Amino acid sequence: MNWNCILERVAETHSTNDDLLARWRLGSLIDPVARIARNQTNGKGRAGRSWVAKPEDSLCFSLAYPFKRSPAELSGLSLVTGLAVITGLSEVLNLTKSELYTNGVRLKWPNDLLLKQKKFGGILIEGGQRKAEENTWMIIGIGLNLRNATKFESELKGQENKKVAALNELPLGAEQLPEVDFLWLKLIESLEKYLRKFDVEGFSSFLEEWQGWDAYVGENVCISGIGKNPIEGIAIGVDTNGALLIQQNNKVVSILAGDVSLRGQS
Numbered sequence: 345m346n347w348n349c350i351l352e353r354v355a356e357t358h359s360t361n362d363d364l365l366a367r368w369r370l371g372s373l374i375d376p377v378a379r380i381a382r383n384q385t386n387g388k389g390r391a392g393r394s395w396v397a398k399p400e401d402s403l404c405f406s407l408a409y410p411f412k413r414s415p416a417e418l419s420g421l422s423l424v425t426g427l428a429v430i431t432g433l434s435e436v437l438n439l440t441k442s443e444l445y446t447n448g449v450r451l452k453w454p455n456d457l458l459l460k461q462k463k464f465g466g467i468l469i470e471g472g473q474r475k476a477e478e479n480t481w482m483i484i485g486i487g488l489n490l491r492n493a494t495k496f497e498s499e500l501k502g503q504e505n506k507k508v509a510a511l512n513e514l515p516l517g518a519e520q521l522p523e524v525d526f527l528w529l530k531l532i533e534s535l536e537k538y539l540r541k542f543d544v545e546g547f548s549s550f551l552e553e554w555q556g557w558d559a560y561v562g563e564n565v566c567i568s569g570i571g572k573n574p575i576e577g578i579a580i581g582v583d584t585n586g587a588l589l590i591q592q593n594n595k596v597v598s599i600l601a602g603d604v605s606l607r608g609q610s
């Protein structure tokens with residue numbers, strides 16, 4: 345690793361995102377910080393949901409990263425983060441990207457990692473720019489299910505109608521999943537490469553790569569958001585800003601935020 349990333353490992357905290365957000369608000373972040381917790385007592389998911397994780401079966405960490413870009417120019421960040429996670433997983437699990445693809449790994453706009461249409465990971469991005477002349481600090485929270493997907497599924501019942509997967513469902517051969525710390529370090533290494541390039545070049549350099557992992561391209565989807573009427577149409581990919589493109593009859597609508605589901609499912 346050739347960057348000054350501070351690595352922090354804690355046994356327990358409320359939320360690694362909240363920990364780093366508090367430091368960003370105080371203006372005390374200087375170098376990138378990656379913070380991993382074995383247990384989160386108040387893990388956060390997107391849209392005010394909670395994130396269910398288990399010390400033995402999950403990887404939960406956040407990375408605070410300073411961007412030169414303004415917050416408005418970071419709209420594709422969660423998509424680029426998904427690509428960085430896939431690349432890191434490919435290296436650490438000794439599976440090529442094409443093997444990951446064949447086994448059903450996909451990205452669901454804007455922030456989910458899927459395995460055979462079931463979610464095994466999520467990304468929560470918070471932060472911003474305190475003053476115009478300062479860096480934009482983004483807190484990138486990543487949660488991955490490592491094993492025992494059924495345990496997660498039973499806990500999520502009633503909360504979300506989501507099917508859950510875990511990384512150990514990939515064909516790992518004789519080698520089982522590596523130690524969490526090793527997995528974490530490899531993901532940070534990959535994130536560093538992707539985020540550095542993203543800060544210089546923007547999302548357009550990643551557009552093609554992202555479309556290659558798009559879980560819902562060509563599918564009939566429904567996008568819901570808090571306080572908004574659902575939008576339905578056919579998902580046709582993303583634009584150069586990372587916005588989701590939906591074909592509706594003869595027009596294309598671009599969506600900046602929301603939850604996507606296949607039509608007929610929630």
Ligand code: BTN
Binds near residue numbers: 360405
């Ligand atoms: C989602 O899919 O809803 C996003 C889940 C993000 C979970 C991670 S775990 C590490 C970090 N700390 C949190 O409280 N949340 C993120």
